[in-house]
Amino acid sequence: MDHFARLGLPAALDLDSGALDKAYFAGQRQWHPDRFVAKPPEERAKASVEAAALNDAYRTLKNPLDRAVYLATLKGVELPGDGKTIADPDLLMEAMEAREELQEADTVQAVDGLAAKVRSDVDTALNGLGGLFLANDKPAIRKALLRLRYLDKFAEEARARRTNIERANSERSGA
């Protein structure tokens, strides 16, 4: 059973997050191991498996990027594993330039500026996905998802850099 079916939701890129929560809570009300504390071991084991599958489905569908990647996989778009080297030359160039900018950003404001830009890039790219899925343009979906994955990673790095700068600042003021 795929994640959408498990939660009784249409397999679509756009998902009503309220409906997702509702379906998930209903599923957990039925299957969470807390409901099976006094039941025989076989029933407990089944509940645990069902609850785990629900959690996996919920976690995947809740995050827009994970949801898009999952939907693409359902449609037969193959993506390389996470953390692999970037092969697309355009994306490689974009990534290198962005990383350089991040290295040079040495104030919280500068990092925040880059983070805001990457957030808006993510939103734009996510919005663009709908059309690609509609057209079922698999190479384009693949390319867009790989870029989104990179942007997501970059946002995480920006957050780490911000924490570093903040800590350095507070240590300086503390000393």
Add this chain to the structure above:
Amino acid sequence: MSLLEIHEPGETPLPHAGEGTLAVGIDLGTTNSVVAISREGTPAALHDETGKALVPSVVAYPAAGGVLVGEAARLLTAQEPKNVVASIKRLMGRGAADLHRVAGVLPYEVEPGTGQTDMVKLRIGGKARSPVEISAEILKALRARAEAALEKPVERAVITVPAYFDDAARTATRDAARVAGLEVLRLVNEPTAAALAYGLDKGSEGLYAVYDLGGGTFDFSLLRLEKGVFQVLATGGDTALGGDDFDRAIAERMLGERKKDGLADHVDEGAVKAALALARVMKEQLSDRDQTSGRLELAGVPSFHALTRADFDAMIASGVKRTLDIARNVLADAGMKVDEINGVVLVGGSTRVPLVRAEVAGMIGKPPLTDIDPDEVVALGAALQAEALTGGSETLLLDVTPLSLGLETMGELVEKVVPRNTPIPVQLAQEFTTYQDGQSAMVIHVVQGEREMVEDCRSLARFELAGIPPMVAGAARIRVTFAVDADGLLTVSAEERTTGVAQRIEVKPSYGLSHDDMADMLYDSLDNAEDDVARRLIAEARVEARRGMLALEGALAKDGALLNADERGEIDAARVRLEEAIAGDSRDAITAAAEALETLSKPFAERRMDRGIREALSGMSMNDLEERVGE
């Protein structure tokens, strides 16, 4: 059903027959423990005959025989210090290897001869005792108190643990309960239990934060409350930050003042303890006064120390700021903003410090909820959950993993399989493959932590998947499954998918994270993320280069005759240069050396391919060839 069921007040109707015993909630704390019971959704802490709910988490094995727990045990400290244990929670699930980190904090004699992989034992009252059996004594005392108060047998309990308790510490807690004759219905994270106590009390909905600052640890959790569902969105903390640090700051200041006044103190353990005890009293007084003073007497020499609230606030400001930084990171993890928080719950005695309250209120923009006693709130939540689990409530508690779980991969990198803040129970799998031709075994090394390199994470378990049939590198498909149950306990299994060679282990790390370890893991993940990226890139370049080398070595062993001596010499020299680059720390050097070797060995690869085609074609008729092409 037409008949009415009538129950005695205090008796929860149980959905299954034959279990007439009551289920309690227990907060097994580092400093104090509390037992509580909930009836029809109303929890209450159980008091002793003097009206006290708190049981000091102190156990004594008096020379006269027997066991004392609580206040009576504490009173024995002065006369029989070697027979009294406090703060045993800090050692739950710890091994001898962790001990040096808490040495100095705990004045215990450690049992010699303890292996590195066994849980540590203490020599108390002339006998080696494990933290599990010492904790069990506290649990037995709590159980006895509950049975006395309720006049019924008590055999089941929900026990709370810090959100950051790792696998070993959780297992040790379960074991202690078993020793005490208690069935653990569920281990519940302390902040979650606190939220439960508040949520049901208020019937609230929306996003709530739990700010839990105890004596030695800090936890911050974000929960969403909706129609009886408690969903933990994210949790974070620092296991080496708490009220003890505030005491230490005051004590250090007093010792410094004595030095300035020319008093030549010999600052030994006794002196530090005396200063800390006074510091604690002064800290508590500053909770409702603007200034205080204390008299410290060391080796018969007294000194007087004044402390204003403003001074104290300045001394603890950086620690309080750190808690807020962690809180902000947890918010970012959950993808939430501060103004979305409906309320914040304060837990732990250290949240009585006015600066803490003010700073938390300032950050959240709302006055914190403090109407439940912060010392009892966790036990009350546990009692509610105990009632829910035995059939009396519709409450649903959805918790998460506090730390990421992963595996070691080539180059000592960590591949995360279960990211932190994943809802539990959960079962996630990842496929790995072999690295060398004919590889028949694979070591599965399970680690916990946020960093990219294995050495920076906590090693939980290591096992070997053997009996992989010979295949070329990369052909085997090894599926490793991580299952985390509702108590937060992990099981790992591995299976070779093409042949079905399966192996399963329960991850039971023999000792848990030390305070320092956990603090480092949590802080470092953000602190070092940039560094980690650079190291990851180097590690990946090394793996890539070695893979190429291995392939080339295999080809050379087989078809080395295709090369003349000069060519072979050049290739060998390039191999040595690549080995040197791999041993170094420059990613560019590794890449350059790998490329040089590839260029040099290109003619060799071409000759091999040519020969391969010739061999394949030789002895084949034209028909065979056409059939082949047509395939």
